[in-house]
Amino acid sequence: MELDELKEKHGLPEEVVDVLNQEGMEELYPPQVEAVRKGILEGENLIMAIPTAAGKTLVAELCMLKSILDHAGKCLYTVPLRALASEKYEEFKRKYEPIGVSVGIATGDYDVSGSELAEYDILVATSEKVDSLLRHRAKWLAEMTTVCVFDEIHLIDDPKRGPTLEVLAARLRQLNPELQILGLSATISNSEEIADWLDARHLKSDWRPVPLKEGVYFRGKIIFEDLTEKEIEASASDEVSKIALDTIEHGGGQVLVFVSTRNSTEAAARRVAGEIGDRLSSEEKDQLKEVAQEVENALGESTETCRKLGRYVRKGVAFHHAGLHYRQRSSIEDAFRKNLIKVICATPTLAAGVNLPSQRTVIRDYKRYSPPYGMQPIPVLEYKQQAGRAGRPDYDDHGEAVLISNSVEEKELLLDEYVRAEPERIKSKLASEPAIRTHVLGSIAAGYVDSLEAMIEFVRQTFFAYQFSTEDVSSTVEKVLDFLEEEEMISTEGRWLSATKFGSKVSQLYIDPLSGVKIREGLEKSKEREPTELGLLHTICSTPDMDTLYLRKREDSDLDVFVSDHAEAEKFLLDPPDPRRYPEKYEFYLAEVKTAKMLQDWINEQPEEQIHERYGVGAGDIRRKVGTAEWLLYGAYELSKLLEAEEAITPLRTLRQRVRYGIRKELLDLASLRGIGRVRARSLYKAGYEGKEDLREANVGELTRVSHIGKRTARSVIKQVQN
Structure with missing residues (x-):
């Protein structure tokens, strides 16, 4: 479907079409066409389960923009991670603020109602932030009747984030029965269930803009699902390095390598860096030197991990895990997008994070330590998310996802249990006591329920009740209510429930x-x-x-x-x-x-x-x-x-x-200055600047003589203390 047809037949505003044309779009992908045909521009609810990079986000954008520009609607775009929120915020802001669409972001400060957030046309927020806003009775949010997008809605299956996402969806629908819901998901086996639960139409597709070939590496060959084979001709000391080297030498591509532990990311990066470092151009080496300096200095004080990361980055390789500072992860991701870094060796958290496609994805470790059971196979859904990172739009005619096997038996097992397998059925994780007690208290404290009957009635609206039964969770709810009453967080009068001052404050603070x-x-x-x-x-x-x-x-x-x-x-x-x-x-x-x-x-x-x-x-x-x-x-x-x-x-x-x-107490005044962290604050203190008053008479030249203070920081400090 071409964009002009989208405008003429489905009423997409012309300014949106102009923006998409500027982005290089001429027509919609097949799943996007199907979403339009299912009525998303006319207000239909939709659950969309399609692969990575197949255009889920654009469907949400079309829906939100039509609502905003035609009906002055307000839209909420929820995500599971702060990194994803930042990515979507920057993308929407860049594309749509020029046509008058205001975009905001909300990810922290769980004890405020955020009334100023009501001014935005699109608000990008984490599920936890939206949940906390509802607990503070944010009327503007409760009254929103246009579009709510749940990105990565399959994370209802996640034991930590799932219950909040599930309760949030149920609560918003309870408050606003006319709210249009869009749920965006990876391909899962029971997305129809989620659609049925949310009274939504269902769209499931395996289509990708860049076809994906999945296979298993064994004895110098990749054996694909259709049993075709590809020789890996590169020579290196280990399998991952061979595949990486082959990708770079024969396709000019990039590789994401997924391993199970942080130590493994660093060890794999060291081996790969030793193989490909000499294959970089002089220009790439110069640019990578700058990236290396960024990651080495991200903390203000260089550590062995920083220096190690910098050494590998200079050779076009990086490791990526949750132990790195967010500035280091961001620098690595940006350099990978620019095709400076050729290989990232990462833990699985990267697969569920920001958009970072590669030509090949190597899943080296399909088992992970899980106490107290020992090494356990990862879920198929997790493998599919990692595999789905392969294939770069505008660069590759196809992507390749490769598992590594060490025997004939293991090769066959990986083909059957992962490559040819369907992702697992998503199940609600709401029924556990730790998961439900914070939402029970929140519901009472915010005034959404005032009796046991009302609480049970709300529980009937959850995905858990849809999948199992209300009775299965009712006993847990009653147990939690007994705990809350015993701890003087709620009081009961007959069947009526109300929160105490202590209970209300705990709920508003958004703590367990x-x-x-x-x-x-x-x-x-x-x-x-x-x-x-x-x-x-x-x-x-x-x-x-x-x-x-x-x-x-x-x-x-x-x-x-x-x-x-x-x-x-x-x-x-x-x-x-x-x-x-x-x-x-x-x-x-x-x-x-x-x-x-x-x-x-x-x-x-x-x-x-x-x-x-x-x-x-x-x-x-x-x-x-x-x-x-x-x-x-x-x-x-x-x-x-x-x-x-x-x-x-x-x-x-x-x-x-x-x-x-x-910091210690004596640095509190200095550290409150923007751009002055613990290291710079201590340097200033040692140089005789014990507080802001001491800095009022300083000049740029004097401050730049202080360790860790450059000209830009010095100018910023002087401007702050003189205002």
Whole structure:
């Protein structure tokens, strides 16, 4: 279908057609044509299950833009990850703000109603952010009656994000029965079920703009699904390097390599870098040198991981995992899109993240360690997502996804169990108690339900009830209600339910009700014991919202000595469980202490390299834990005021700022300047600038003599302190 036909027969506004023409589009892909024929431009709900790069997002764009330009509609585009939100925000803003469509983004600050967000025509947000807005009774969101897009809706199957996505879809439909729903999904076996649940039309297709060939590498050949074969002629020390080298030498292409662990990404990158580094042009080497400098200096202080990444980037190869700083991941992704970096060796998180196609995708590891079961095969859906990254539009006539086998038996198994297999059936994960308790409290606190009957009626609208039955989840709901009443988060009067002040505050803070209980326990103890920084940090690390660090070999004994020491034990607000009676709980306690000690090292300005080595974490891990800790400390601060824990109020307020910047108290004033992190703040302090007042008389020349301060940073600092 050509764009002019789309305008004439389906009323797509002319300015949208002009934008698409500028983007180089002349006609729609077949799945997009089918979506139009199913009525998405006339307000029909639709679940669209098609492969990566087959045009799901554009369908949503057409639907949103027609609503905005023809009916002054407001549109919500929800995504599971902040990185995806940023990508979509930048894309929509670039394309559509020139024609008068305003685009906003919302991903954090879960305790605000965000009334200013109502002004945007398209709001890109994470599911958690939208859920938190509803808890704050954001009327503008509850009254929205145009278009809501759920990107990656198959993640309803995800134990962590799925319940929020599911409850959000059910809640928005409850509030706005006329809301048009678009669900975008990877190809899954039961997308029809999701469509039926949401009263939507269904579109499923295997069509791709760049055909995908899937196969298995064995003894120098790729054996494809149709049993055709391709020789890999390159010579290298390992299979991954051979395939990568063959791709670069014979097709001028790029490769994504998926392995199971972070250490494996770095080891694979080292081997591949040794094979392809000499095959880069002089111009590529010069540009890669700049990228290498970016990743080496991303933290302000270079670590061994930064230097290692920089060495490989100079040779056109990178490793990519959640332990890297987001600036490093962003630099790598940008250089890959520009065809500077030829090979990325990544953990599976990249497959579910930003759009990053390659000519070949190599899935080296199809098993992953899963405690307590050991090495387990990955789901077919996960493999298909990784495989779907192969094939670059405008560059390749086809993409190739390759598994690696070591025997004839394994080759046949991989062909049958992955290449020819259908993705698994998506199942709701709402029924578990931890998943449902925060949504039960949120529903009561926001006033969406006021009785057990109303709660059960809402549960009937969920995907879980559609797949199984309301009765299967009713017992869990009643158990959660008993817990909330016992912990004084809700009160009951007959069959009527209402939230207490404590329960309302916990819900608005967007923390797990059990986290609220743990924080309250620590705050009550702070009235009897001095709330030390370690004691407060451990309190927030004891909550289910904090993903604690793993205990490595022999760490438990060292931490046991630390906790058992009487002088140290007095620093904790929450007492340790008896290790003999509750060994498992005690081990969890030690993991909480380890996490708290890492955060304590962070705020005491220990070098990042030392933190990496001591705790087995990367820069990305530190930032995620810092972000969670900052939010939980804010929650504890708000609860300390409500619970009149006076002794903890000031320490919590100060501690939150220190955690945000990773600094001692004396640097708080300096670190509040934009562009001045922990390293630059300490450099300024050592040079005699102890606060903003000291910087008012400084000039650019004086500041650039300070370590880590360049001209641009110096000018920014001077401008800030003089305003």
